[in-house]
Amino acid sequence: MLRQYELIEKVRSYDPTADEAILNRAYVYAMRMHGSQKRASGDPYFAHPIEVAGILTDYRLDTATIVTALLHDVIEDTPVTPEDIRGLFGAEITELVEGVTKLTKLELNSEHTKQAENLRKFILAISKDVRVLMVKLADRLHNMRTLHYIKSPAKRERIARETLDIYAPLARSIGCHRICSELEELAFEHLNPVARDAIGRRLEALRVEQGGAVAVVSGEIASRLEAAGLSARVFGREKNPYSIWRKLQRKSIGFSQLSDIFAFRVIVDTEADCYQALGVIHRAWPSVPERFKDYISTPKRNNYRSIHT
Numbered sequence: 001m002l003r004q005y006e007l008i009e010k011v012r013s014y015d016p017t018a019d020e021a022i023l024n025r026a027y028v029y030a031m032r033m034h035g036s037q038k039r040a041s042g043d044p045y046f047a048h049p050i051e052v053a054g055i056l057t058d059y060r061l062d063t064a065t066i067v068t069a070l071l072h073d074v075i076e077d078t079p080v081t082p083e084d085i086r087g088l089f090g091a092e093i094t095e096l097v098e099g100v101t102k103l104t105k106l107e108l109n110s111e112h113t114k115q116a117e118n119l120r121k122f123i124l125a126i127s128k129d130v131r132v133l134m135v136k137l138a139d140r141l142h143n144m145r146t147l148h149y150i151k152s153p154a155k156r157e158r159i160a161r162e163t164l165d166i167y168a169p170l171a172r173s174i175g176c177h178r179i180c181s182e183l184e185e186l187a188f189e190h191l192n193p194v195a196r197d198a199i200g201r202r203l204e205a206l207r208v209e210q211g212g213a214v215a216v217v218s219g220e221i222a223s224r225l226e227a228a229g230l231s232a233r234v235f236g237r238e239k240n241p242y243s244i245w246r247k248l249q250r251k252s253i254g255f256s257q258l259s260d261i262f263a264f265r266v267i268v269d270t271e272a273d274c275y276q277a278l279g280v281i282h283r284a285w286p287s288v289p290e291r292f293k294d295y296i297s298t299p300k301r302n303n304y305r306s307i308h309t
Helices: 005-015 021-033 046-055 064-070 082-087 091-109 112-126 130-145 153-173 179-192 195-227 239-250 271-284
Strands: 232-238 262-268
Touching: 005 021, 005 064, 021 046, 021 064, 046 064, 046 130, 046 232, 046 271, 064 082, 064 091, 064 130, 064 239, 082 091, 091 112, 091 130, 091 195, 130 153, 130 179, 153 179, 179 195, 179 239, 195 232, 195 239, 195 262, 262 271
Parallel strands: none
Antiparallel strands: 232 262
């Protein structure tokens, strides 16, 4: 669990003007209000909001959001009222905490398997402030990281399915791809451990066989782009197990037929540089017919813009 001074140091590392007094007050208030409450793991309950706040510091969220993370369960799980929060922390934080509380109540009342897409749209519609969604996603992420402590298999499966159907797509829709990916992997681990283990073994074998090639190819791409006068960052990446499984299901193909288990991401300064980089890469390596997509000229619905080849 993050100590009080550690949390404040994390916030101040990206926001030197952060209000330390209100962060300290919220940290102590959350600990006092949750008191002796325990989580399924046996840990003190107040460890959860503190960890949620810690997750959000990785996204460099403002002080009001970090305070909201610390307080996000006090209305739901303690005698605290919105008026109490307003008196201690002000109107903005009260509104954010109430927004997270509304989403939690919606989650508890939903029959998610029947209406996942409608519920996602409704959550987006009622979340006037994206910071409310960020707190809810961080809340769900920490709950998924500790899901194995819940004894009931049926409850674990329900939470994992809800995560996969509602919260991972929500994270993707607002551009939080790292949260989305981790939520998918954690849910997959509980919903289909056999498939996840099988894919994991195949990936490990591939890493042994071809892992060194990723670094070699990344270096080759970078040197060719540099020779062409392009400033670029090149990253090699490995597709995660859930993403692989989803593609295998969607396309009804075998593992050996996947062409993007290892892939490379090239980031340049301008759109014009994207097309110039594409020309450099296609001159070096022949493109595969029908495997080219230009999402810059035709963006995806969520405004994703990139070139795939």
